[in-house]
Amino acid sequence: MSSQHNPEETLPSEQAAARGTVAQADDPFADPGLPAHKPRIQDIDERAAKRSERVVAFLFVLSMLATVAFIASFVAFPVDKSVFIWPIGHISILHVSLGVTLGLALFCIGAGAVHWARTLMSDVETADDRHPIEAAPEVKAKVLEDFAQGAAESGFGRRKLIRNTMFGALALVPLSGVVLLRDLGPLPEKKLRTTLWAKGKQLINMNTHQPLRPEDVAVGSLTFAMPEGLSEHDEDFQKEIAKAALMIVRIQPNEIKDPRELDWSHQGIVAFSKICTHVGCPISLYEQQTHHVLCPCHQSTFDLSDGARVIFGPAGHALPQLRIGVNAEGNLEALGDFEEPVGPAFWERG
Amino acid sequence: MSTTTATEKTKRQAPAGERVADWADGRLGIYSLAKANMRKIFPDHWSFMLGEICLYSFIILILTGVYLTLFFHPSMNEVEYHGSYVPLQGVLMSEAYASTLDISFDVRGGLLIRQIHHWAALIFVAAMLVHMMRVFFTGAFRKPREVNWVFGFLLLVLGMFTGFTGYSLPDDLLSGTGVRFMQGAVLSMPVVGTYLSMFLFGGEFPGGDFVARFYSIHILLLPGIMLGLVVAHLILVFYHKHTQFAGPGKTNTNVVGMPLLPVYMAKAGGFFFLVFGLITIVAAIASINPIWALGPYRPDQVSTGAQPDWYMGFSEGLIRVMPGWEINFAGHTLVLGVFVPLMIFPLVLVAIAVYPFIESWVTGDKREHHLLDRPRNAPTRTAFGVAWLTWYFVLLVGGGNDLWATHFHLSINAITWFVRIAFFVGPVIAFIITKRICLGLQRRDAEKVLHGRESGVIKRLPHGEFVEVHAPLDQADLHKLTAHEQYAPAEIGPEVDENGVRRKVKRSEKLRAKLSKGYYGEGNQIPKPTAEEYKEITSGHGHH
Ligand code: HEM
Ligand code: FES
Numbered sequence: 082m083s084s085q086h087n088p089e090e091t092l093p094s095e096q097a098a099a100r101g102t103v104a105q106a107d108d109p110f111a112d113p114g115l116p117a118h119k120p121r122i123q124d125i126d127e128r129a130a131k132r133s134e135r136v137v138a139f140l141f142v143l144s145m146l147a148t149v150a151f152i153a154s155f156v157a158f159p160v161d162k163s164v165f166i167w168p169i170g171h172i173s174i175l176h177v178s179l180g181v182t183l184g185l186a187l188f189c190i191g192a193g194a195v196h197w198a199r200t201l202m203s204d205v206e207t208a209d210d211r212h213p214i215e216a217a218p219e220v221k222a223k224v225l226e227d228f229a230q231g232a233a234e235s236g237f238g239r240r241k242l243i244r245n246t247m248f249g250a251l252a253l254v255p256l257s258g259v260v261l262l263r264d265l266g267p268l269p270e271k272k273l274r275t276t277l278w279a280k281g282k283q284l285i286n287m288n289t290h291q292p293l294r295p296e297d298v299a300v301g302s303l304t305f306a307m308p309e310g311l312s313e314h315d316e317d318f319q320k321e322i323a324k325a326a327l328m329i330v331r332i333q334p335n336e337i338k339d340p341r342e343l344d345w346s347h348q349g350i351v352a353f354s355k356i357c358t359h360v361g362c363p364i365s366l367y368e369q370q371t372h373h374v375l376c377p378c379h380q381s382t383f384d385l386s387d388g389a390r391v392i393f394g395p396a397g398h399a400l401p402q403l404r405i406g407v408n409a410e411g412n413l414e415a416l417g418d419f420e421e422p423v424g425p426a427f428w429e430r431g
Numbered sequence: 432m433s434t435t436t437a438t439e440k441t442k443r444q445a446p447a448g449e450r451v452a453d454w455a456d457g458r459l460g461i462y463s464l465a466k467a468n469m470r471k472i473f474p475d476h477w478s479f480m481l482g483e484i485c486l487y488s489f490i491i492l493i494l495t496g497v498y499l500t501l502f503f504h505p506s507m508n509e510v511e512y513h514g515s516y517v518p519l520q521g522v523l524m525s526e527a528y529a530s531t532l533d534i535s536f537d538v539r540g541g542l543l544i545r546q547i548h549h550w551a552a553l554i555f556v557a558a559m560l561v562h563m564m565r566v567f568f569t570g571a572f573r574k575p576r577e578v579n580w581v582f583g584f585l586l587l588v589l590g591m592f593t594g595f596t597g598y599s600l601p602d603d604l605l606s607g608t609g610v611r612f613m614q615g616a617v618l619s620m621p622v623v624g625t626y627l628s629m630f631l632f633g634g635e636f637p638g639g640d641f642v643a644r645f646y647s648i649h650i651l652l653l654p655g656i657m658l659g660l661v662v663a664h665l666i667l668v669f670y671h672k673h674t675q676f677a678g679p680g681k682t683n684t685n686v687v688g689m690p691l692l693p694v695y696m697a698k699a700g701g702f703f704f705l706v707f708g709l710i711t712i713v714a715a716i717a718s719i720n721p722i723w724a725l726g727p728y729r730p731d732q733v734s735t736g737a738q739p740d741w742y743m744g745f746s747e748g749l750i751r752v753m754p755g756w757e758i759n760f761a762g763h764t765l766v767l768g769v770f771v772p773l774m775i776f777p778l779v780l781v782a783i784a785v786y787p788f789i790e791s792w793v794t795g796d797k798r799e800h801h802l803l804d805r806p807r808n809a810p811t812r813t814a815f816g817v818a819w820l821t822w823y824f825v826l827l828v829g830g831g832n833d834l835w836a837t838h839f840h841l842s843i844n845a846i847t848w849f850v851r852i853a854f855f856v857g858p859v860i861a862f863i864i865t866k867r868i869c870l871g872l873q874r875r876d877a878e879k880v881l882h883g884r885e886s887g888v889i890k891r892l893p894h895g896e897f898v899e900v901h902a903p904l905d906q907a908d909l910h911k912l913t914a915h916e917q918y919a920p921a922e923i924g925p926e927v928d929e930n931g932v933r934r935k936v937k938r939s940e941k942l943r944a945k946l947s948k949g950y951y952g953e954g955n956q957i958p959k960p961t962a963e964e965y966k967e968i969t970s971g972h973g974h975h
Contacts, residue, residue: 109965110880110913113906115680115687160539161515169716173542180543180715188708194701202694208685209472211672211801214575266633269625273618273635287731305731313523314509320635323730355731359755360615360769361636362608363733377735378608379751380833380843393844395750397757397768425615425769427625431762 115206123200133200140193147186154178269429274422276308276324278403283309284327284352284413292412293329298350301369304329305355308415324423326355326363327403329413332372332386339388345404347413352403353389354423357381359396361424374400397426473695474675474688478569481562482668483699485586487706488555489661495548496650502538504530505646507602507639516723524602524727527642531601531722546714552594553719554710556742559587563783567816570804571674572787574797579667582660584784589657591742596649598720598740602642605720607728608737610641616750619769637730677802677914679907686801736833746776748829752850779826783819786812793946794918807876808915810869811950817865818858825853866955873957876912879904880960881968903969913959921947 123130158175165171216224237244284293287305298304306327311318334349342351353374355363362378372386381394389400401423404416422430445453456462506526512519514529516536534541563583566572572580595613599606614636618624633640672686681687689695725734739747749772756767790812806813828835829850836843883901890900904912923944928934949955 108962109906109969110909110962111906112682112910112914113679116907155539160537169718172716172718175539176542177715179540180546180711183543184708184710184712184715186708187704187711191701191704191706191708194697194704198694198697198701202697204689204694206680206687206689207472208680208687209672211684211686214671214799262630266629266631266638269629272629273625307731316509316639318509319637319728319730323636326731360619360750361611361730362737363731365733365735377733377833378612378737381755391755395753395755395768397755397766425618426757426764426766427618427628428621428623428763428765429625430764431759 115208118205121200121204130201133196137193137197137201140189140196144186144189144193147182147189151179151182151186154182273324273424273427273429276418276423277311277321278308278325278327278415278418280415280417281408282415283408284329284405284415285309285311292410294412295348295350295407298329298331298413300331300333302330303365303367303374306352306413323361324356327352328355328364328367328374329353330367330372330385336372336386338386342386342388342402345402345416347405347407350405350413351385352405352413352415353383353385353400354403354419356400356424357396358391358398358400358423358425359394364400468669469692470690471669471672472686472688472690474673474681474686476676478565479673480702481558481565483702484558484706485555485562486661486665487703488551488558488710489657490703491551491707491710492548492555493654493658495544495551496654498544499534499548500650502530502534502541503527503600503646505600505643507637507642519723519726522727525642527600527602528722528727531603535723543711543714546719547711549598549719550710550714550717552597553740553742556587556590556594556740559583559590560742563587564816564820567783567786568806568813569674569676570800570809570812573800574791575671575799576667576674577787577791579664579671580787581784582664582667584780586657586660586664588780589653589660593649593653593657594740595743596645596653599645600642600649601720601722602728603722604725604728604732604734605722605737607637607730608733609739609743610728611636611730612739612750616769616773619766619773621763621765621770637728672801674801674803676805678911681802683800683802736837738831738834741827744830745779745823745826746772746830748826748832748850749775749779751832752829752847752854779822782822783816786815793921793943793950795921795943796918802914804915807869807872808956810866810873810956813869814862814865818862821857821861822854825850825857829854870955870957873959877957877960880909880912881965909965915959917956917959918947918951920944920950920952 123133154175158178160173160175162174163171164174164177166177169177232238284306285291285308286293286297287307292309293304293306306329307322308325308327311321311325315321329350329352332346332349332351334343334346337343337346337349337351345351357364357376357378359376359379359381362376364374364376364383366375366377367373367385368375371384373382373384373392374389375382376394376396379395381396382392383389383396383400384392389402391397391399401419401421403419405413406416408414452461504526508526509523510526510529512522512524512529512532514520514532514537516532519532531545534545536542566580566583595609599610614628614632617628617631620627628636631641631644632638633644673688675681675686675688678687726732738744750769753768753772756771758765758767804812806816829847832843832846832850835841835846883903886900886902888900889897891897921944923936923940926933926936
């Protein structure tokens, strides 16, 4: 880069002091050189030095005692006994005593060593010279020459066929490693578009594990449901509930502003996906006057009386609604799966 | 026979330590190594301890981490809990979570080690950030240390991800929420998002694989890379020798301080124990990540006020304040509301990482720099650093917008808008203010050099005026305040060459000249006093 060329005059004038050369005698800012060493009290007074020695030894002994106390605590205190310590509160006595004793044992070693270094070891400052990091020109020339010789002997530059095929082989061989990663997981296909909900599946109350009936859904409360047939003991429960989790509220039908929402409800009972469309936290807070639900993760707020559209926060689209009805036994049931993918948006969502 | 007695005799003479050293020298060449390093000089300054805190907390993390692997089961198999924490008995949970409960309640000392591990992680990343700021504001990243700057930066980034994978391991409600957040962010990537998510989680979220996968990343892959980088970082520190501030006897070609053996070894070694001891005591009395409080992870459950570890907070801020833009077209969705924050996240980090290269391009300075700058003497750099920190902390505030709202009774909406505006405006204001302050401090230094320091003694002049007596600085202080270098702004140079032909001035050249003027032009640095000015003033001084 030609622009990297820097005319020498833009660089600061090489300062005498910074360069280590002797300053002119009349420079008032010249480096006066390292100041004379000021002795510490311990350097002059042997009694002070003795005191320091005793402090250091005391710290080391304290450390030994703390280790003994650590072992004693380990043996003496039961693992499940807790005590009240102000202001921490209730806390495991074993945990606190192990921590404090181990902490002290370590800290005292450190404090002893630092005190020793500061008061008793020589504190005379000395200077080491620095040497340039860059090699001398002769060294550089020799290296380049060696390299040129090595390269020439390999025939690397001359035998292009070898060079190119070698590059080819080296470029291809990591592909095997990439291919091996293929089985890390399945392809997405339609997996993110479907949930366990299907026509005729009853809504099961998450708390009671009983099918929900319209009369169970009170005005003003948020009810959570999962699809019939799913059990917490199922192997893929976590994966299924991550998509199927449902929240149900009852709203006066005349308060529902969105005609489709009203159409998909049952007597004002509406069911929406519980999974936030932002990045997938479950929604948990309901404001009954406004029918707003709030995601506690990043405060996206959805209006359940208006198609669950986003009224605040970083979510990008409304919560999907599940179409529900009542079956012959009078239980709430789904009339199909969600019509659009639940949870965070993705490229293929469309 | 006589030869054996001879060797026996030397054996008896040499002390045991020396014989061991001889043995090792014959195989490892330790004497030559020690000759170069045993009395190596290390300068002393409180800010040089920051790097040590990073190193020691890293060592503590490895020690406690290895202990945790002895008890932790990185498995997502569902088990019913029967351990001694009563409130969760009978609850279904992953083995990972159950074994973390066991570490906390049934293994004696397990809770302590877990808490030390977590506290050390928080301190590790914090110390790296502060250490990096020390290097930044003193210009310690300049040639020949740019590569080490990059190593350090990589350590910071890897440390953040090691921490994230670590606190995800227990599979508790809080950390699972964080993993879900990450998965949502991955999904937002155009074209590849869903594939990456499937590959990362072995299928749909959360699946049964991610704890085991995060585990090998957390305990092997990332710490392995980091260990390599830490060693390389330290080798380079040794090789370049430590930087130092200018001062009497301290020049660009020497390093002044105390020898490795014994002073530095005792201080640094002792400091390891101090850090370890303090972290242990904090872990004993300040609870961190009580994973039992909220229960195991369930994708349909959540707690309010969920917060990641602090070092992930700025990404949290990005995602919270970004408007939820989504663009649908041709059957596809561009999830800008999540993808934009995901892209700005690395950008924030890279902004500070590339700075040294920008500065060296602007100055065009190819010399080695071993003397540190006082931040005020590099106003533009300092202002940039403060602007970056402002950016970072604005986002950190955004990450806790709900906490700010509840603690200070503000509306979340107001905080969100504050963060959105401050994201753009804050750094600019910080830049301007910082630069002003630096220039003011430079002016004050110049003043001090020329007129001495305020002595606090008030004198009444014959005509009744009161003045403060200024005491002249001694030579050490004069030197310290004038030892910094000042660049002149780069010029583009003649646009017409010697034959009268117009030469094409590259756009990069123009940009560089402009930047250089912004750095070193008039008004962007205060010319330091010259010896002539000083002499003129001091010679007149006697008349007072
Ligand atoms: C190098 C930087 C490292 C960082 C920043 C880090 C951070 C963390 C954090 C924040 C946790 C969560 C702890 C909790 O509250 O439960 C964790 C867990 C864990 N870490 Fe690390 N760690 C590091 C290195 C290591 C190493 C080297 C090992 C092992 C060789 C290790 C093994 C573990 C294990 C087994 C757990 C899970 C146990 C538990 O959560 O109780 N870590 N790590
Ligand atoms: S996940 Fe609900 S607002 Fe972010």
